[in-house]
Amino acid sequence: MVRSLALRAGAVATLLAVWWAVAASHLWPEVFVPAPSSVWHQLVTTSTVHDGQRGYSGHMLYEHLGTSLRRILLGSLYGVAGGIVLGLLIGLVPTLRTLLNPLVTFVRTLPPLAYFSLLIIWFGIDESPKIILLFVAAMPPVAVATAEAIRGVHEDYAFAARSLGARRWQVPVWIVLPSAMPEIITGIRVAVGVAYTTVVAAETVNGVPGIGGMIRDAQRYNQTDVVVLGLLVIGASGLVIDGLLQLAERRLAPWRGKA
Template identity: 80%
Template sequence: MGVCGAVIRGVGLRVGAVLLLAGIWWAVAAAHVWPEVFVPSPGSVWDQLFLTSSVRDGQRGYSGHLLHEHLLASLRRIGLGSLYGVAGGIALGLVIGLVPTVRALLGPLVTFVRTLPPLAYFSLLIIWFGIDETPKVTLLFVAALPPVAVATAEAVRGVHEDYLHAARSLGARRWQLPFQIVLPSALPEVITGIRVAVGVAYTTVVAAETVNGVPGIGGMIRDAQRYNQTDVVILGLLVIGASGLLIDALLQLTARLLVPWRGKA
């Protein structure tokens, strides 16, 4: 009963916070403190949700695509970029954490890429790969890789030597240690890095879809911004944020299943 009460209370607080923010938004829009092109009403955004999700008078959604098609296109790009970034980041972080020479050579490079804003090298990716899907996925890959690599490298370096000595004394071979001892021990921090990487990919998707990004939520936002359709812009931001919250919740659930001992040992 205590656990159920805590869950209900937590859900209630979240719902209350959302309703409070929606109420403030409605009040500001109703007071006309700023023109509607700056702060559209919640009702206007709600109407755009239905308009962009349906076919009316021969017009299909927004820019010829329904809202869920824009979302799925963006999620596909985010998924591919994050998948490549996570795989590359874990492999790179494992090597950086285990081999001091590699750490000295590649550590500064990873930090350098991590500090670059996405738009700084997106133009270069377009020159190299054109304006199709490749530069977009590559941009998300480059954005997602450094957080995972840094988290993995730091976690690997933090693995206690007693674990390695115990594994060797039990007959583990040298090549088995990184995969059977080091990586499982570092898994909690690696998963945190993955969550950060997926978040970075989400914040980068609008930049990735500034060029030929339709269908895509970022491309939809970009087109709406050009025509001062603020209600569509806000709708796109809300869709990205809601889907991001859902995926982060799934990652947290995965973390609890994979590392149930975290915080208990």
Template identity: 75%
Template sequence: MSVLTSPPRPRPRRANGPGAEPGPRRRGLWRALALRAGAIVALVAIWQAVAMAGIWPPVFVPEPVAVWDQFLRTTVEGVSGYTLQEHLLTSLRRILLGCLYGVTGGIALGLLIGMVPTLRALLGPLVTFVRTLPPLAYLSLLVIWFGIDEEPKIWLLLLAALPPVAVATADAVRGVHEDYLNAARSLGARRHELPLRVVLPSALPEIITGVRVAVGVAYTTVVAAETVNGVPGIGGMVRDAQRYNQTDVVVLGIIVIGLSGLLIDFLLQTLDRRLVPWRGRT
């Protein structure tokens, strides 16, 4: 007597691991990377075509190969007395210090402005005034006050980074729902505990956005900060190259600034996803 048995069911493929089918998210990631790579290749091809057409002399539009050769040369032999790595690391150190001071001060100032109406009336216009000023407007004053060493550069980057963070923090704090504060009070939270335990976590998504804006502003300001005794530094390297019509070095400096800025923004986005995983889901 034979026993009827049903055929074995196929095992479903796992979402991850060997044999997994690529999900929509992974396909979208590869598609985005392919589009970005294609855009870069197209841009370099257009650049090469314009340079080969001879519309402008090489001193105005150098070929990509010339910029690449200058990259290899500056990483080994250096330019303006320092290698490209030393210029970049010095600029990044200045940006790190300036943004660290600016972001810390901006968060503290934003909390005060957002939570204390009197301070909002007193300090709000001052923060807006500083935020609307271009960095070169007060660079000369900082040089008079602090000399031509590192202090005016750090102060300039601090003043560039602080206002965006302060404004973003103040607006985020004012947008915290009153129910959160009432719930914390009903659970026994004291008044001095509310800013750090309730207000700051609720305002964190907007604060991180302000930090991203502040870092971008500080990075665009570093070239202005390094126009005064900025060697070593990317801005100082570009300034010296401009004086001697070394366009390939100028273009190299612009590319290095842009790529390092993209890397910094990527790290900030990664930090945003780690600290604020609920963004866009609530």
């Protein structure tokens, strides 16, 4: 554990040293490669009240992050719930598998910005199109992972459960779904990652407060240090959430890799 933490700290320190060296060498203008000190200054500035201005665009950094995390959480929850139900249907019902597989593949290959404009036309520029965009982006990975995991569950488990008196509806809920849980959680981790990469696209329109909206607004004024700060905040919060999902996987599927 200590060795792992030391290696991670060493990797971060090395990246910071390389970043500082590149910025200090002035090979590129600071608008291309801002110095770590500039990003740190923006971290302080966007987290405090300065010159009568509150944070960035009137919102503190934690408010931008909190709004984006709320959107990601809602979109991911809807996507996970819909993906599990869809994956169960695809994995258990051959007819639905034939009908729904092409649809899931079609949606999965669409870039988010390709249909975000359509969502804005349908639902306006408030929260609804953002949440729906994240939902549509997060659902296919969970659906595919769930369907493939269910199809990989050995049929002997179902036969054994039926022979012990389990009803037909109990087999998918109590036998198939728990057996597929490790792969489903992997799909959930992928879905949350997709939602994170999509949040900047979701916040390109009326996205302030929001980390993606902050990045988009800073990009318009060539505030590269704010853009880098936003990227670092998204990445750091993503690492925390992925760590929580890995912890949930160890609790919900402790047998993974052991059986």
